[in-house]
Amino acid sequence: MNTLPLPRPSFKAQMHQAREDAIVEAASRLLGEKGFETMTVDEVAAHAGIAKASLYKHFAGKDDLCAAAMVHVVERLQRVMDGLPAELTALQRLQALLRWSLHRQLTEEVPLLPGRSSALAQALRDCDAYQAAMRQVHVRIRGWVVQAQAEGALRRDLPPEVILCALLARSADPMLYMLRDLGHADERIIDWVMDICLSGLTPGPVALAG
Amino acid sequence: MNTLPLPRPSFKAQMHQAREDAIVEAASRLLGEKGFETMTVDEVAAHAGIAKASLYKHFAGKDDLCAAAMVHVVERLQRVMDGLPAELTALQRLQALLRWSLHRQLTEEVPLLPGRSSALAQALRDCDAYQAAMRQVHVRIRGWVVQAQAEGALRRDLPPEVILCALLARSADPMLYMLRDLGHADERIIDWVMDICLSGLTPGPVALAG
DNA sequence: GTCTATACAGAGATAGAC
DNA sequence: GTCTATCTCTGTATAGAC
Numbered sequence: 001m002n003t004l005p006l007p008r009p010s011f012k013a014q015m016h017q018a019r020e021d022a023i024v025e026a027a028s029r030l031l032g033e034k035g036f037e038t039m040t041v042d043e044v045a046a047h048a049g050i051a052k053a054s055l056y057k058h059f060a061g062k063d064d065l066c067a068a069a070m071v072h073v074v075e076r077l078q079r080v081m082d083g084l085p086a087e088l089t090a091l092q093r094l095q096a097l098l099r100w101s102l103h104r105q106l107t108e109e110v111p112l113l114p115g116r117s118s119a120l121a122q123a124l125r126d127c128d129a130y131q132a133a134m135r136q137v138h139v140r141i142r143g144w145v146v147q148a149q150a151e152g153a154l155r156r157d158l159p160p161e162v163i164l165c166a167l168l169a170r171s172a173d174p175m176l177y178m179l180r181d182l183g184h185a186d187e188r189i190i191d192w193v194m195d196i197c198l199s200g201l202t203p204g205p206v207a208l209a210g
Numbered sequence: 211m212n213t214l215p216l217p218r219p220s221f222k223a224q225m226h227q228a229r230e231d232a233i234v235e236a237a238s239r240l241l242g243e244k245g246f247e248t249m250t251v252d253e254v255a256a257h258a259g260i261a262k263a264s265l266y267k268h269f270a271g272k273d274d275l276c277a278a279a280m281v282h283v284v285e286r287l288q289r290v291m292d293g294l295p296a297e298l299t300a301l302q303r304l305q306a307l308l309r310w311s312l313h314r315q316l317t318e319e320v321p322l323l324p325g326r327s328s329a330l331a332q333a334l335r336d337c338d339a340y341q342a343a344m345r346q347v348h349v350r351i352r353g354w355v356v357q358a359q360a361e362g363a364l365r366r367d368l369p370p371e372v373i374l375c376a377l378l379a380r381s382a383d384p385m386l387y388m389l390r391d392l393g394h395a396d397e398r399i400i401d402w403v404m405d406i407c408l409s410g411l412t413p414g415p416v417a418l419a420g
Numbered sequence: 421g422t423c424t425a426t427a428c429a430g431a432g433a434t435a436g437a438c
Numbered sequence: 439g440t441c442t443a444t445c446t447c448t449g450t451a452t453a454g455a456c
Binding site for chain 2: 421422423424425
């Protein structure tokens with residue numbers, strides 16, 4: 001692509017970027033802990049250590065701010081995908097992704113998916129950067145799903161899109177919190193959810209009732 | 211002698227109850243469509259056809275109102291459980307319940323489970339009526355799970371509580387909305403989700419990566 | 421118990437000095 | 439660009455007449 005040497009960012013620009021990152025990180029944290037509707041811009045500013053008015057010099061509004069936080073999350077996911085060892089099979093890659101997203105959810109970080117009836121969902125539909133990043137991720141994961149199906153590691157009677165949804169939806173599965181409320185340890189919860197997601201609840205090939 | 215027409219002492223009470231039911235129904239509808247944080251008491255009053263101040267004569271506040279709506283939902287679930295044909299196996303009962311809750315979710319009705327970071331979750335923890343009803347439902351469904359395990363219809367290597375959580379969590383599974391956004395028909399979505407929940411994503415016994 | 425009108429609080433967003 | 443102080447709107451809850 002662009003092989004031109006990038007101009008060294010000025011000190012001021014670095015400061016600017018660093019502060020913006022701090023804001024986004026604070027927003028991500030609160031978004032994960034409290035959700036879009038419950039969190040407030042005041043809290044974000046307080047956690048970032050700046051005044052609210054300064055925050056509005058960086059972001060147009062709450063929607064904008066949280067959309068940026070969500071883009072941040074997707075970019076982290078992309079880096080995780082990039083960092084997977086080359087020798088892994090397609091299924092192993094998908095398992096690693098699943099484990100990563102479940103772990104995220106249990107540590108109260110931003111979920112990959114916005115809540116169904118959250119105003120954030122609408123804001124994200126209008127955010128081109130988020131849509132583009134998310135499309136990339138989908139295409140890439142879908143490729144792994146198809147490959148895993150070809151290798152016989154995933155069911156071939158399900159459309160790849162459906163499997164893709166089933167995997168991504170785990171990152172917002174309420175089952176994790178229900179199990180945590182019962183007092184189970186995080187790692188055990190993750191193992192159960194992954195196991196059930198992949199193998200199901202029935203012992204063998206299920207005999208569906210007519 | 212008393213020539214007055216037969217007294218109908220419960221008439222006023224009936225009116226009272228009918229109005230209260232209308233309020234709860236409106237609250238349920240909006241709770242399902244928009245979620246606890248986004249919906250407003252004004253909207254509920256408008257949908258119920260009364261003034262907001264009148265609503266506050268029936269319920270102490272928004273929390274109270276929505277808790278009542280949630281209790282209403284659990285009671286409907288209990289009636290569904292009561293109405294299941296006696297000749298069904300335990301697994302078939304669980305499948306029927308699963309199908310019912312998935313159908314509910316797709317028709318934008320109140321989900322059985324509150325969102326993770328919703329203020330409603332806290333309100334429900336403080337609501338004895340909800341807690342009691344929910345405990346009853348849990349115990350009953352858990353019984354069916356144990357029975358299905360004994361019949362070999364559900365995996366025995368998972369604790370019943372875990373399977374119970376896995377089933378209940380489907381009623382708030384974001385997968386349904388993802389598939390709907392892809393343009394699939396409701397019935398097909400439900401079939402896929404039930405199938406994947408019970409049989410998993412892998413073809414046979416899964417070979418976990420070491 | 422139901423209404424109209426209003427008090428009160430919280431949160432998003434902005435003004436204007438520095 | 440950052441701050442303090444303020445505006446404005448929305449939404450919960452209540453007062454008081456009938």
